[in-house]
Amino acid sequence: xxxxxxxxxxxxxxxxxxxxxxxxxxxxxxxxxxxxxxxxxxxxxxxxxxxxxxxxxxxxxxxxxxxxxxxxxxxxxxxxxxxxxxxxxxxxxxxxxxxxxxxxxxxxxxxxxxxxxxxxxxxxxxxxxxxxxxxxxxxxxxxxxxxxxxxxxxxxxxxxxxxxxxxxxxxxxxxxxxxxxxxxxxxxxxxxxxxxxxxxxxxxxxxxxxxxxxxxxxxxxxxxxxxxxxxxxxxxxxxxxxxxxxxxxxxxxxxxxxxxxxxxxxxxxxxxxxxxxxxxxxxxxxxxxxxxxxxxxxxxxxxxxxxxxxxxxxxxxxxxxxxxxxx
Amino acid sequence: xxxxxxxxxxxxxxxxxxxxxxxxxxxxxxxxxxxxxxxxxxxxxxxxxxxxxxxxxxxxxxxxxxxxxxxxxxxxxxxxxxxxxxxxxxxxxxxxxxxxxxxxxxxxxxxxxxxxxxxxxxxxxxxxxxxxxxxxxxxxxxxxxxxxxxxxxxxxxxxxxxxxxxxxxxxxxxxxxxxxxxxxxxxxxxxxxxxxxxxxxxxxxxxxxxxxxxxxxxxxxxxxxxxxxxxxxxxxxxxxxxxxxxxxxxxxxxxxxxxxxxxxxxxxxxxxxxxxxxxxxxxxxxxxxxxxxxxxxxxxxxxxxxxxxxxxxxxxxxxxxxxxxxx
Numbered sequence: 001x002x003x004x005x006x007x008x009x010x011x012x013x014x015x016x017x018x019x020x021x022x023x024x025x026x027x028x029x030x031x032x033x034x035x036x037x038x039x040x041x042x043x044x045x046x047x048x049x050x051x052x053x054x055x056x057x058x059x060x061x062x063x064x065x066x067x068x069x070x071x072x073x074x075x076x077x078x079x080x081x082x083x084x085x086x087x088x089x090x091x092x093x094x095x096x097x098x099x100x101x102x103x104x105x106x107x108x109x110x111x112x113x114x115x116x117x118x119x120x121x122x123x124x125x126x127x128x129x130x131x132x133x134x135x136x137x138x139x140x141x142x143x144x145x146x147x148x149x150x151x152x153x154x155x156x157x158x159x160x161x162x163x164x165x166x167x168x169x170x171x172x173x174x175x176x177x178x179x180x181x182x183x184x185x186x187x188x189x190x191x192x193x194x195x196x197x198x199x200x201x202x203x204x205x206x207x208x209x210x211x212x213x214x215x216x217x218x219x220x221x222x223x224x225x226x227x228x229x230x231x232x233x234x235x236x237x238x239x240x241x242x243x244x245x246x247x248x249x250x251x252x253x254x255x256x257x258x259x260x261x262x263x264x265x266x267x268x269x270x271x272x273x274x275x276x277x278x279x280x281x282x283x284x285x286x287x288x289x290x291x292x293x294x295x296x297x298x299x300x301x302x303x304x305x306x307x308x309x310x311x312x313x314x315x316x317x318x319x320x321x322x323x324x325x326x327x
Numbered sequence: 328x329x330x331x332x333x334x335x336x337x338x339x340x341x342x343x344x345x346x347x348x349x350x351x352x353x354x355x356x357x358x359x360x361x362x363x364x365x366x367x368x369x370x371x372x373x374x375x376x377x378x379x380x381x382x383x384x385x386x387x388x389x390x391x392x393x394x395x396x397x398x399x400x401x402x403x404x405x406x407x408x409x410x411x412x413x414x415x416x417x418x419x420x421x422x423x424x425x426x427x428x429x430x431x432x433x434x435x436x437x438x439x440x441x442x443x444x445x446x447x448x449x450x451x452x453x454x455x456x457x458x459x460x461x462x463x464x465x466x467x468x469x470x471x472x473x474x475x476x477x478x479x480x481x482x483x484x485x486x487x488x489x490x491x492x493x494x495x496x497x498x499x500x501x502x503x504x505x506x507x508x509x510x511x512x513x514x515x516x517x518x519x520x521x522x523x524x525x526x527x528x529x530x531x532x533x534x535x536x537x538x539x540x541x542x543x544x545x546x547x548x549x550x551x552x553x554x555x556x557x558x559x560x561x562x563x564x565x566x567x568x569x570x571x572x573x574x575x576x577x578x579x580x581x582x583x584x585x586x587x588x589x590x591x592x593x594x595x596x597x598x599x600x601x602x603x604x605x606x607x608x609x610x611x612x613x614x615x616x617x618x619x620x621x622x623x624x625x626x627x628x629x630x631x632x633x634x635x636x637x638x639x640x641x642x643x644x645x646x647x648x649x650x651x652x653x654x
Binding site: 006007008009010012024025026027028029030031032040042047104105106107108109110111112201202203 | 333334335336337339351352353354355356357358359367369374431432433434435436437438439528529530
């Protein structure tokens with residue numbers, strides 16, 4: 001949840017006068033998103049989301065995110081659409097920050113995802129991967145294993161403050177990932193890279209939209225799958241739910257057939273994906289700014305998921321019935 | 328900003344099935360209100376606010392607040408209306424907490440109030456006082472001077488952590504208020520008691536509504552005026568803006584004529600009103616719960632305002648031209 005920057009009504013009204021979206025009726029800071037400040041606007045033309053990008057998002061990346069949303073929508077994916085101002089620009093400035101207005105998506109994210117939700121997100125993710133196939137822009141994945149040492153280095157000396165032994169646990173896993181033969185020949189495309197339940201909206205158990213492309217980048221499609229398996233298919237006690245994992249994978253596979261290599265590499269990708277969130281959460285946890293209205297997410301949740309993934313050499317070890325996943 | 332309790336979509340949809348306000352389309356936790364959890368709902372019938380009352384609000388007081396909102400609205404005051412469920416109840420339960428749905432008011436609260444806003448709130452406050460005149464319920468003001476010693480006592484020993492000397496400053500002022508001849512013969516009625524800028528919505532510089540009656544109670548009407556003067560008529564550096572104060576008082580007086588006693592007692596009431604917010608903010612500041620997503624408000628803002636008010640024996644000392652306030 002986040003509202004880092006507040007905006008005055010007259011300032012916002014002036015900003016909106018450069019758009020064709022009616023008169024401002026109300027706006028509320030909303031408790032969603034942890035990287036940016038988000039407001040739900042009501043205007044005489046309907047509902048919109050205003051995002052002010054805070055420091056952690058590189059301004060140079062914004063055209064990629066905005067272009068991707070436009071591309072996905074014109075290829076049948078329901079996601080927020082950047083609204084252009086009268087000059088034809090989607091990216092503007094408000095309160096000294098890069099600012100974007102996007103369309104409002106109805107729907108609610110599942111607080112307690114079921115296997116039905118997991119199937120929904122599996123199918124939606126595959127459709128998104130396919131729809132992004134001909135997007136002609138790229139962005140490096142700076143949260144992949146090649147970057148992990150650099151992420152960990154400034155946090156390493158304080159990791160044991162979070163849990164005794166955490167530093168050694170991470171260092172050992174990083175060494176493993178370095179020597180594991182991390183995949184290098186998997187299908188590459190645009191991945192969402194942060195498709196947690198709070199970024200997928202449902203109406204009547206059907207996916208109604210995907211939001212927040214702030215981490216989208218160019219990488220192995222199967223890394224996105226690994227991120228989702230870790231985010232959607234564990235219970236709150238960090239036990240793995242194979243029913244949800246199957247529902248997710250079967251639904252994905254029915255839209256975009258997984259290759260043999262993708263299936264073979266999934267457990268290793270899931271270890272890397274768990275490490276990615278363990279590291280960024282650890283860094284965030286150790287660096288909550290004074291007075292920040294953000295509850296840092298628990299890094300240890302991802303240490304527990306990582307420990308589970310360390311025990312799986314094959315998706316058969318997860319309990320997956322692979323007969324429906326034949327390539 | 329506050330969302331203490333989250334709600335699952337299926338739980339909320341079930342809850343809404345007991346109301347006649349359409350199907351749930353979306354809901355967002357909103358960053359407004361510090362006492363409760365608030366959600367902005369979109370349903371097929373429109374927009375609504377769902378409030379879950381957390382521990383700090385006494386459940387026994389809720390019927391008073393809800394009844395007051397209904398009474399005010401039927402007497403021409405634009406404020407949120409409690410929505411009754413199919414059983415005719417405005418007060419229900421969700422996620423184990425008292426829960427209320429109210430109508431959504433368009434409008435925005437002024438982040439930087441001008442003299443025009445101050446005049447608007449002055450007029451609106453007087454209208455509210457008049458409209459509540461025949462409300463047949465009462466609630467004690469437990470944030471008035473008789474309660475200040477009890478509020479201060481648990482915080483006193485740590486007050487100097489906030490500012491050296493604060494404990495003695497407060498103790499001395501409490502002694503002064505005890506011996507000051509606190510008013511006892513002023514007009515009494517229903518006061519809002521928390522009419523800060525974030526509780527007054529404007530559209531095009533006109534008041535469009537008043538919200539959040541969680542502190543409403545039965546007390547001197549002029550105490551409400553004193554609270555507003557402290558909340559609206561100081562600049563961010565805590566200097567008093569007499570232009571705003573005049574705009575506020577003249578507008579109030581034009582709707583409901585202030586009595587001689589009210590005018591004479593206003594500086595003392597303003598000291599008491601400043602102490603009320605100094606004390607509750609001090610207590611909150613010293614007791615931020617672990618992990619709370621609430622930025623405590625600055626108690627020292629009200630220490631500075633109190634120091635200013637200590638220097639005024641009459642509203643003439645504020646610089647008010649009293650010729651327009653003759654009773």
